[in-house]
Amino acid sequence: xxxxxxxxxxxxxxxxxxxxxxxxxxxxxxxxxxxxxxxxxxxxxxxxxxxxxxxxxxxxxxxxxxxxxxxxxxxxxxxxxxxxxxxxxxxxxxxxxxxxxxxxxxxxxxxxxxxxxxxxxxxxxxxxxxxxxxxxxxxxxxxxxxxxxxxxxxxxxxxxxxxxxxxxxxxxxxxxxxxxxxxxxxxxxxxxxxxxxxxxxxxxxxxxxxxxxxxxxxxxxxxxxxxxxxxxxxxxxxxxxxxxxxxxxxxxxxxxxxxxxxxxxxxxxxxxxxxxxxxxxxxxxxxxxxxx
Amino acid sequence: xxxxxxxxxxxxxxxxxxxxxxxxxxxxxxxxxxxxxxxxxxxxxxxxxxxxxxxxxxxxxxxxxxxxxxxxxxxxxxxxxxxxxxxxxxxxxxxxxxxxxxxxxxxxxxxxxxxxxxxxxxxxxxxxxxxxxxxxxxxxxxxxxxxxxxxxxxxxxxxxxxxxxxxxxxxxxxxxxxxxxxxxxxxxx
Numbered sequence: 001x002x003x004x005x006x007x008x009x010x011x012x013x014x015x016x017x018x019x020x021x022x023x024x025x026x027x028x029x030x031x032x033x034x035x036x037x038x039x040x041x042x043x044x045x046x047x048x049x050x051x052x053x054x055x056x057x058x059x060x061x062x063x064x065x066x067x068x069x070x071x072x073x074x075x076x077x078x079x080x081x082x083x084x085x086x087x088x089x090x091x092x093x094x095x096x097x098x099x100x101x102x103x104x105x106x107x108x109x110x111x112x113x114x115x116x117x118x119x120x121x122x123x124x125x126x127x128x129x130x131x132x133x134x135x136x137x138x139x140x141x142x143x144x145x146x147x148x149x150x151x152x153x154x155x156x157x158x159x160x161x162x163x164x165x166x167x168x169x170x171x172x173x174x175x176x177x178x179x180x181x182x183x184x185x186x187x188x189x190x191x192x193x194x195x196x197x198x199x200x201x202x203x204x205x206x207x208x209x210x211x212x213x214x215x216x217x218x219x220x221x222x223x224x225x226x227x228x229x230x231x232x233x234x235x236x237x238x239x240x241x242x243x244x245x246x247x248x249x250x251x252x253x254x255x256x257x258x259x260x261x262x263x264x265x266x267x268x269x270x271x272x273x274x275x276x277x278x279x280x281x282x283x284x285x286x287x288x289x290x291x292x
Numbered sequence: 293x294x295x296x297x298x299x300x301x302x303x304x305x306x307x308x309x310x311x312x313x314x315x316x317x318x319x320x321x322x323x324x325x326x327x328x329x330x331x332x333x334x335x336x337x338x339x340x341x342x343x344x345x346x347x348x349x350x351x352x353x354x355x356x357x358x359x360x361x362x363x364x365x366x367x368x369x370x371x372x373x374x375x376x377x378x379x380x381x382x383x384x385x386x387x388x389x390x391x392x393x394x395x396x397x398x399x400x401x402x403x404x405x406x407x408x409x410x411x412x413x414x415x416x417x418x419x420x421x422x423x424x425x426x427x428x429x430x431x432x433x434x435x436x437x438x439x440x441x442x443x444x445x446x447x448x449x450x451x452x453x454x455x456x457x458x459x460x461x462x463x464x465x466x467x468x469x470x471x472x473x474x475x476x477x478x479x480x481x
Contacts, residue, residue: 030327070299070350071329073321146346156349159327164347167322187326204325214325 004063004083004268007102013059013085018048020065024247027232028187029239032069034078041067044265045084046188047250050218053086053261054253061085063268072289075210075270075281079289083271086263092201092217095262096177099205099213103175103266106275107207112175117199120178121161124169129158129182130197137161155184170209179203188225189216205266207274215264222254295353298331306338306359309346313338313357313410321350338408338415359415364407366399374399376407376414387414395419397452398470419470424479425449427464430456443475 008015024047025033025040034041042048044066052060066082087095100112121127127140137157141147145164152160170176179202183191186200201217219225226246233243272284282288296307301319308314314335323329329350336343338359348354364376364385373386374396385407389396391414398419399405408416430446446456448466456466456475465479 028326030323030329071321071323072299076321076323146344148346148348148352156328159324160330160347162324162327163322163330164332185326202326211325 001063001268003106004102007105008061008085011059013061013087014057016049016052016057016060016062017064018042018045018052018062020067022048022247024245024249027229027236027244027246029232029235029241032071033244034067034069043068044082046263046265047247049084049086049263050250050258051253053088054256054258056259059085059087074279075273077269077281077285077289079292081268082265083268084263084265086218086261088259088261090262092179092203092215092262095215095264096179096203099215099264099266100175100177103205103207103212103271106271107175109174112177113173114177114179114203116180117178117182118180118197120166124166125161127161129161140165155182158182158185167206167209167211170206173206173208176206177203178206186219186228187216188219188228190219203264210270210274211267212270212274213264213266215262217262218258218260220254220258220260222251225254226251293356293358295355297353298333298348298350301331301333301354306357307335307354308357309335309337309344309354312340313359313415314344315359317343323350338410358411360409361406361418362409363404366401366403366405368401369396369399374417376405376417385409385414387417391415392417395470397450398423398425398468400425400450421470422467422476423470424465424467425452427456427460427462427466430460430462432461 020042021036021039022042023039026043031043033043045062045064049060049062063083065079067079069078071078096114104110118129121129125140134154137154141157141160180194180199181202183198183200186202189200189202191198192201203215204211205213229246237243269281269284273281276284278284296305301316303316303318305316306313307316314337316333316335318334320332322332331348331350333346333348334343335346362378365379367375367377373388374392375384375386377384395417400423403423404420406418407414425448427446428449431444442458443455444458445453447453454468454473454475467476467479469476
């Protein structure tokens with residue numbers, strides 16, 4: 001922790017604290033937030049930190065607890081520690097370089113490589129994730145694992161390929177940044193036209209196959225953000241779940257002007273587990289979920 | 293029957309998958325940075341014994357299987373079926389060779405064992421971890437030879453053939469670990 005704080009102090013990035021209990025939450029259908037009384041335990045400090053950025057905070061970082069229901073496993077704990085930081089004026093490449101420097105310092109590793117999502121799949125599976133037919137993605141999955149009858153969306157097949165077929169192959173790759181995800185997996189990142197493909201300006205950092213950080217060139221278009229929130233809610237309702245309240249304060253902040261910036265969230269418990277060479281996340285926690 | 297969500301899957305939970313009762317061995321949660329979460333589940337098909345690796349979307353449900361493990365007394369074999377009784381209720385069950393499987397070679401009349409019932413009929417039989425059985429056929433014992441460490445095959449009253457030390461002879465009782473089929477020592481009775 002002291003090492004992380006020193007890193008930001010040296011770069012004049014301001015430490016901030018934002019509420020863990022807030023009146024709104026994420027709409028991402030793949031994240032289950034925990035309700036607490038009439039508030040929500042935050043799944044990440046992202047929305048509140050963007051409100052600070054819109055109020056001209058300048059570069060900021062935060063180390064805080066975050067909560068996600070149901071995420072318990074060898075590298076997940078429903079209550080976990082996030083390091084999140086934002087860099088106004090940074091393009092995605094600059095933030096990648098900064099993440100590599102921080103993680104490299106903690107793990108005592110200097111080298112890192114950057115591949116696009118497309119290059120990664122082409123290199124390891126001879127598959128083009130943008131042009132392959134959905135049936136081809138499905139066949140690739142079914143050739144290697146047993147899965148229910150489906151049908152599934154293109155993104156679900158891609159997620160299966162990433163988690164089941166690719167991640168196990170990345171064990172010896174050190175620091176690997178994967179960037180330019182399909183537009184359908186943009187989350188809160190901006191989109192960019194890349195030749196014929198629309199890609200999300202988003203990256204993930206894998207360290208020997210462990211997913212450690214997720215960064216965006218941040219979307220700052222309030223109308224586009226609202227549209228994405230509403231699409232998320234449609235997916236939730238179609239699934240039979242309740243729509244979630246939109247964070248109007250975040251949308252107001254985006255409308256008032258979020259400076260062009262890049263931001264990243266990094267799993268501190270996983271970083272510790274990697275540094276200490278622990279096989280399970282729980283080994284680095286004082287009391288893991290099953291004992292808390 | 294209750295249904296169970298992937299986050300309730302624990303080792304030992306019995307669920308139905310594609311029409312067969314299965315026992316969960318292991319459940320691993322995996323999730324990409326952003327996107328769909330999955331559970332990689334390892335199950336044992338209780339009908340075939342086959343181990344099954346299957347991936348589910350997190351939050352999917354499986355129906356519980358009406359499978360129960362009961363302590364029973366083995367009664368007799370009528371040539372086709374093995375008969376068991378629940379000691380408290382005196383209720384009797386008959387199991388076919390498919391359900392009894394390898395357990396047959398360790399079943400002595402009146403011994404306790406575990407019978408797995410599926411929809412109230414025997415699906416599998418597990419003998420006690422240790423059984424004591426009589427040697428019915430073996431080469432003559434070598435008196436006093438307790439040190440040489442050699443062994444010889446011996447046929448037991450249930451038909452099983454195990455390796456026993458050279459000093460044992462027919463009519464003696466031996467204690468066997470049914471999980472490995474290994475001789476553990478002389479029996480008490």
